[in-house]
Amino acid sequence: MEAHYQRLEKLYHSAAIQEFIAGSHLTVKHQTAEITLPVLPVYHHGANAMHGALYFKLLDDAAYFAVASVVQDVFIVTSSFQINLVRPVTSGTIKAIGKVRTIGKNLFVAQSTLYNDKGKEIAFGTGQFMKTTQPLNSLTGYSES
Secondary structure (H helix, E strand, O other): OHHHHHHHHHHHHHOHHHHHOOOOEEEEEOOEEEEEEEOOHHHEOOOOOEOHHHHHHHHHHHHHHHHHOOOOOEEEEEEEEEEEEOOOOOOOEEEEEEEEEEEOOOEEEEEEEEEOOOOOEEEEEEEEEEEEEEEHHHOHHHOOO
16 A cells, blocks of 8 residues: 555646646555645735635545545546635745545545644535546556656
């Protein structure tokens, strides 16, 4: 299982979108995932707080990789995700923690919570994730090397 988790972490960091998110770090374990990200001014909207798009990405990714930790054969996709923004964040390092809630044959539910560096909740979300038919080992970023 540990090798699977490491390949998932490699897949996360190999995605092109990660070029825009400096310094994020993913750790995958059984049915959980944790992502940390230093908040940079470049992530701010016009009112000088982090844009909601990053809240969404971190919450979705944390929940996604929590589910991916238990799916070893095929790629999964997010089929729906709802977020709730609790408070703004302007600086520091934030942490998203995702946990699996429900494991089905093809449909999974996971939740994630985003915390500021004082441990206060700044957002939370719940998502549904579905299996695809694409083999996980066919993804370049998931390779064993």
